[in-house]
Amino acid sequence: xxxxxxxxxxxxxxxxxxxxxxxxxxxxxxxxxxxxxxxxxxxxxxxxxxxxxxxxxxxxxxxxxxxxxxxxxxxxxxxxxxxxxxxxxxxxxxxxxxxxxxxxxxxxxxxxxxxxxxxxxxxxxxxxxxxxxxxxxxxxxxxxxxxxxxxxxxxxxxxxxxxxxxxxxxxxxxxxxxxxxxxxxxxxxxxxxxxxxxxxxxxxxxxxxxxxxxxxxxxxxxxxxxxxxxxxxxxxxxxxxxxxxxxxxxxxxxxxxxxxxxxxxxxxxxxxxxxxxxxxxxxxxxxxxxxxxxxxxxxxxxxxxxxxxxxxxxxxxxxxxxxxxxxxxxxxxxxxxxxxxxxxxxxxxxxxxxxxxxxxxxxxxxxxxxxxxxxxxxxxxxxxxxxxxxxxxxxxxxxxxxxxxxxxxxxxxxxxxxxxxxxxxxxxxxxxxxxxxxxxxxxxxxxxxxxxxxxxxxxxxxxxxxxxxxxxxxxxxxxxxxxxxxxxxxxxxxxxxxxxxxxxxxxxxxxxxxxxxxxxxxxxxxxxxxxxxxxxxxxxxxxxxxxxxxxxxxxxxxxxxxxxxxxxxxxxxxx
Amino acid sequence: xxxxxxxxxxxxxxxxxxxxxxxxxxxxxxxxxxxxxxxxxxxxxxxxxxxxxxxxxxxxxxxxxxxxxxxxxxxxxxxxxxxxxxxxxxxxxxxxxxxxxxxxxxxxxxxxxxxxxxxxxxxxxxxxxxxxxxxxxxxxxxxxxxxxxxxxxxxxxxxxxxxxxxxxxxxxxxxxxxxxxxxxxxxxxxxxxxxxxxxxxxxxxxxxxxxxxxxxxxxxx
Numbered sequence: 001x002x003x004x005x006x007x008x009x010x011x012x013x014x015x016x017x018x019x020x021x022x023x024x025x026x027x028x029x030x031x032x033x034x035x036x037x038x039x040x041x042x043x044x045x046x047x048x049x050x051x052x053x054x055x056x057x058x059x060x061x062x063x064x065x066x067x068x069x070x071x072x073x074x075x076x077x078x079x080x081x082x083x084x085x086x087x088x089x090x091x092x093x094x095x096x097x098x099x100x101x102x103x104x105x106x107x108x109x110x111x112x113x114x115x116x117x118x119x120x121x122x123x124x125x126x127x128x129x130x131x132x133x134x135x136x137x138x139x140x141x142x143x144x145x146x147x148x149x150x151x152x153x154x155x156x157x158x159x160x161x162x163x164x165x166x167x168x169x170x171x172x173x174x175x176x177x178x179x180x181x182x183x184x185x186x187x188x189x190x191x192x193x194x195x196x197x198x199x200x201x202x203x204x205x206x207x208x209x210x211x212x213x214x215x216x217x218x219x220x221x222x223x224x225x226x227x228x229x230x231x232x233x234x235x236x237x238x239x240x241x242x243x244x245x246x247x248x249x250x251x252x253x254x255x256x257x258x259x260x261x262x263x264x265x266x267x268x269x270x271x272x273x274x275x276x277x278x279x280x281x282x283x284x285x286x287x288x289x290x291x292x293x294x295x296x297x298x299x300x301x302x303x304x305x306x307x308x309x310x311x312x313x314x315x316x317x318x319x320x321x322x323x324x325x326x327x328x329x330x331x332x333x334x335x336x337x338x339x340x341x342x343x344x345x346x347x348x349x350x351x352x353x354x355x356x357x358x359x360x361x362x363x364x365x366x367x368x369x370x371x372x373x374x375x376x377x378x379x380x381x382x383x384x385x386x387x388x389x390x391x392x393x394x395x396x397x398x399x400x401x402x403x404x405x406x407x408x409x410x411x412x413x414x415x416x417x418x419x420x421x422x423x424x425x426x427x428x429x430x431x432x433x434x435x436x437x438x439x440x441x442x443x444x445x446x447x448x449x450x451x452x453x454x455x456x457x458x459x460x461x462x463x464x465x466x467x468x469x470x471x472x473x474x475x476x477x478x479x480x481x482x483x484x485x486x487x488x489x490x491x492x493x494x495x496x497x498x499x500x501x502x503x504x505x506x507x508x509x510x511x512x513x514x515x516x517x518x519x520x521x522x523x524x525x526x527x528x529x530x531x532x533x534x535x536x537x538x539x540x541x542x543x544x545x546x547x548x549x550x551x552x553x554x555x556x557x558x559x560x561x562x563x564x565x566x567x568x569x570x571x572x573x574x575x
Numbered sequence: 576x577x578x579x580x581x582x583x584x585x586x587x588x589x590x591x592x593x594x595x596x597x598x599x600x601x602x603x604x605x606x607x608x609x610x611x612x613x614x615x616x617x618x619x620x621x622x623x624x625x626x627x628x629x630x631x632x633x634x635x636x637x638x639x640x641x642x643x644x645x646x647x648x649x650x651x652x653x654x655x656x657x658x659x660x661x662x663x664x665x666x667x668x669x670x671x672x673x674x675x676x677x678x679x680x681x682x683x684x685x686x687x688x689x690x691x692x693x694x695x696x697x698x699x700x701x702x703x704x705x706x707x708x709x710x711x712x713x714x715x716x717x718x719x720x721x722x723x724x725x726x727x728x729x730x731x732x733x734x735x736x737x738x739x740x741x742x743x744x745x746x747x748x749x750x751x752x753x754x755x756x757x758x759x760x761x762x763x764x765x766x767x768x769x770x771x772x773x774x775x776x777x778x779x780x781x782x783x784x785x786x787x788x789x790x791x792x793x794x795x796x
Contacts, residue, residue, distance in 0.1 A: 391634065394629065394634075394659055395584065395634075398659050398682075399584035399586060399587050400586065401683075402584075402587050402590075402682050402683050402685070402686070403584075403586040403587050403590045405683055405685075405686035406587070406590035406591060406593075406594050406685060406686055407590060408686065409594065409686045409687075409688055410590075410593065410594055410597065413597060413688070431686060434686075435683060435686075438683045442659060442660055442681075445659070445660070446660055451629070451635065451660060452662050452664075454635060455635045455636050456662075456664065460662075460664055463664070464662055464663070464664070467663055467712060467713065467716070467788070468712060469716070470715070470716070471716075472716055472721075
């Protein structure tokens with residue numbers, strides 16, 4: 001509570017005390033019994049106390065202020081009526097005696113925010129104020145003989161006055177009925193959060209309305225029994241009102257404990273359950289979460305569709321969620337929740353944590369996906385480049401060398417048997433050298449990109465590898481069937497690298513290659529009976545293989561204990 | 576001998592055409608792709624087609640497919656497939672047809688025109704020619720358990736030449752031994768490898784290749 005508010009409240013409390021003292025003075029001085037006076041003043045005091053408490057706890061709600069005002073007016077009215085000497089003061093006092101009834105109507109209709117929104121509700125409240133003001137004219141003060149004159153009084157003894165009195169009574173009854181109906185609608189339309197606060201308010205307000213209605217019905221001649229006890233009921237029902245309103249205002253506080261549960265649940269739950277968890281903590285099943293996007297969409301729902309926040313004066317409202325001064329989203333909720341800003345703040349903070357967490361999580365996933373796809377693209381681009389170079393070698397250098405080889409041959413033929421033997425030898429040597437070059441080029445090209453992999457698929461390419469291997473290679477290959485080129489290439493290079501290592505470094509005498517389709521995965525396994533001890537060293541062929549396999553979302557496992565051979569298994573996801 | 580050449584590499588094609596002309600072949604047509612090859616063969620009825628395996632549009636195995644088509648439609652036309660790289664399965668595919676008269680050689684073999692011309696004549700005559708590199712690759716795979724290990728060095732030499740598509744007569748000349756001896760070697764080889772004796776040359780080449788190509792049995796059982 002701010003210091004200013006505190007000062008104001010202390011001042012108002014002091015004012016209330018002064019009013020009580022002033023009102024009670026004549027009775028004390030005259031030595032009259034204090035009980036009826038105290039009983040009357042207690043209502044006003046209770047209103048002031050409850051009003052100030054509600055005001056302090058719920059500064060955003062006007063209910064507390066209205067209640068305080070009602071209490072003060074109640075006390076002031078007693079002061080004016082009991083101590084007023086002039087008719088004017090007395091008449092003003094009479095107006096004020098009735099005013100708290102209009103305040104109560106106002107409070108109940110506007111509960112819990114204290115603000116009145118729809119036209120119908122406004123009409124109900126205005127009619128309450130009018131009825132009170134006009135009602136003063138018909139206030140029956142005949143039994144108070146010492147009292148000054150009611151300046152506004154209209155004699156109800158005359159025919160016209162009588163009719164006016166009856167009309168006013170009927171209007172008042174209609175006003176009470178509208179009041180009761182308004183509260184019923186509030187309940188019906190209210191979210192659990194609203195209803196929770198209305199629970200103590202409704203019955204009290206209705207009871208007071210019913211008792212008031214009964215008085216008017218009796219005045220209209222409806223035969224209702226002993227009016228005396230009703231006055232007692234009326235007294236207690238009006239006494240219950242400040243208590244009930246304060247209880248209603250404070251009820252939302254009880255939900256505070258749920259925030260702790262909320263934080264715990266958010267920690268345990270996955271993102272999708274955030275709304276449910278928040279709704280539970282706020283006791284408002286209609287809660288929606290708007291996710292803030294830093295793009296033209298602005299606020300979005302969980303599905304990513306653009307969302308509009310409700311206007312500020314509607315029955316639903318939005319509370320911003322911020323983290324470190326950055327907007328991360330908003331809670332769209334029942335307006336009644338504004339009555340408990342502390343609860344709302346706590347839930348927003350917890351939700352903010354969760355949203356921030358979700359956002360970071362999504363961001364990390366997106367980055368990861370980006371990295372994965374870019375890795376896959378790099379491998380694919382590398383493969384495409386290798387294929388292009390192989391094709392260029394084939395169409396260019398290899399063909400030219402073959403042509404050259406033909407030309408050399410023809411030169412040798414032209415030289416014939418009679419030619420310079422040294423030249424013949426020279427040409428022959430050149431041809432041999434050229435054949436070496438062609439062989440090396442062929443191996444280089446095949447190493448760059450094996451054409452059979454593109455032409456016939458993985459199984460044929462692995463068979464070809466096995467055939468070229470210097471050691472016997474046993475094959476157990478999955479049923480042939482083409483796979484995406486990147487997957488075939490990865491699997492091929494796993495086998496190729498493993499067989500090369502087995503032959504070059506492992507002194508293996510035998511190797512086994514297995515390929516298997518397991519669900520949506522291709523497993524490629526190469527094992528040899530060599531010396532083992534292979535490891536993933538930076539820059540090694542195995543590292544390159546790992547990159548290649550992982551770029552496809554797969555995994556490469558190397559088992560190579562010294563003396564126990566080497567086993568290489570690649571798990572590559574595929575559809 | 577009338578020959579059709581199909582190769583998308585113009586320089587090689589022209590060089591090869593001249594080389595063949597120089598060596599007594601009659602090159603009746605030169606093509607740069609495989610599309611029109613079959614119709615050209617139907618029209619010109621050559622004795623032999625020399626085709627590069629890799630040609631437009633996809634630059635994969637167009638030549639091989641064309642070769643198989645030609646053998647299917649014109650069994651008597653010999654087809655020699657040339658390639659920059661060798662795959663045993665393509666040799667086996669070529670030889671698996673009913674008729675002989677197919678060859679599969681590395682492209683650079685053309686420079687050794689004597690051997691190349693021999694292979695061409697053999698193929699045109701219904702025999703077969705398999706690149707020595709394929710045969711040696713298959714034979715070099717050392718396996719103590721392979722029945723090939725039980726062959727004598729001479730028998731292995733005979734097996735290699737036989738798998739290249741050479742006739743007994745040619746093997747005899749190549750090894751400077753007499754044809755009868757070659758026959759008995761061949762019989763011994765087939766017995767040791769557990770193969771049925773095949774009368775037609777290309778059949779026995781196929782039998783030898785597929786035997787050698789068969790995956791190794793698992794030594795661990």
